[in-house]
Amino acid sequence: MFYIKVDALTGEIMEEKYLSPKEELECSRTIASLIKRNKELEYFLWYLKFKVFKTDKRKSRQHGSFSQVCTKLYQDKNISLAPSTCYEIAWAYEEKRLITEVIQIDISHVNLSVHARLQLRKETSIEIKTKIIQTALSDCIGKKSITQKDIINAKNKIFQYLHEKEKLLSISNNQTTKIGIAKTYAVGVDSGVSPCTNEVINNQGVPFYPNKPIYTWQGMRFRSKAEVQIAKALDRVGVLFMPNCLARLTDPRKTDSRRNMEADFFVFYEGKWGILEVDGPSHKPESRVNEQERDRLFQHNGIAIIQRFINSRCERHPDDVVREFLQIIKKIG
Incomplete structure (x- = not known):
């Protein structure tokens, strides 16, 4: 009816x-x-x-x-x-569900008030919403609750950052960006120098996806809590490492082939480079062949030591993982 x-x-x-x-x-x-x-x-x-x-x-x-x-x-x-x-x-409960199930941010340790969630609900972009809640959590470390005011402050920070970035991109479209006495140029393939585009360029390989969480630590971005724990463990032993960083290398099987590839962690220890990979849920048996092919490309370019560790072990026992990895680097070569 x-x-x-x-x-x-x-x-x-x-x-x-x-x-x-x-x-x-x-x-x-x-x-x-x-x-x-x-x-x-x-x-x-x-x-x-x-x-x-x-x-x-x-x-x-x-x-x-x-x-x-x-x-x-x-x-x-x-x-x-x-x-x-x-x-x-x-509506507030639905916002909580979006945060925990869609954006996948753990808020079990803090009370996100109804009014805070209703404030967050006003933002329709999942990507911006993710950045707001991450900023609020970062700003409220040590607090037991996040209020509506905290969400408003976090939102203002995000939009101020986006506004500043937009201004910089606008300036760069005029071919050069002047910061102090430094100038940056977009280098063209043929002419040498060409206007910058609005594409956000970042040598760290972690991209922002609307429905996937990005974890930050010490100004760096990570795809999982396990990666953050490994970064902290590497930091504790004082070695040089580069997380989720793009590398430019050659594919020896192809003529004039250069390409970008990313490793979870490039680690330099005792005069040798190694790659530590954190294999999460997306690393399934059927993708193993592609992963081995990727590892061989790094090996062809001089990185002989590549070790993979399960995501759960990296998150729970990061120091053991790092200790084992460094022992392997020490023994090889």
Whole structure:
């Protein structure tokens, strides 16, 4: 059955669909849990909004729309939250789910307030949202909670940085960028010098992907917590290392072939170079052939020592991994 109805919150005309029998049962169970004042109030309001009703266009024959359910619960005093607050709580929980499941940032050690999450919700770009929450966590080290003000400050920092970067790129489009007495040029293939483009160039090979987390330590970027732990362990022993850094090398099987390749860690120890690779979940048996081919290219270019370690071991026992790796470098050659 379909009919036209005006949404009480937005004033929009919308087409409603009734819930299926299975969804009706889920709806009733969730409402019952709310009535019992379950400690997981946030979760149940989110579940009702995003899992049962899914959109404001859906309606239960027995209970009505999500808005009507919230109004009824408020009127009956089963929960002392206004319908608008129920919406906000559901939205805030969805933001928490995005942070932990989509962006994959661990916030279990800190309380991210409802108002902080609602503030974060205003940013629609996953990439910018990721940078904001990472900045807020970095700024609030030692604090037990992150407030709305913390999110606003982090957002202002990010946008100030982006604005400054945009200004620099705008200047570089005029062929040169002047910082103090230094000038930077974009070198063309034929003419020698050409205008810089808006492409962000970075010799560190870690790219920013919207749905993948980037971890930072000491001004460097890493793809995983395991990589950060290995970097810290290498730092503790005081060796020279370059994480996620692009290298320019030759493919000996091809004529005039030069290409960029990246290693997780280039490590220099006792006069020798080695590569330490952190093999995470993406390193599957079927990709092993490609990885071996990649390792051979490094070996053809003089890096004889290449060792791979499982992600979980690197994260839990980084010092043992580094100790073993350095012993291998010491013995070989």
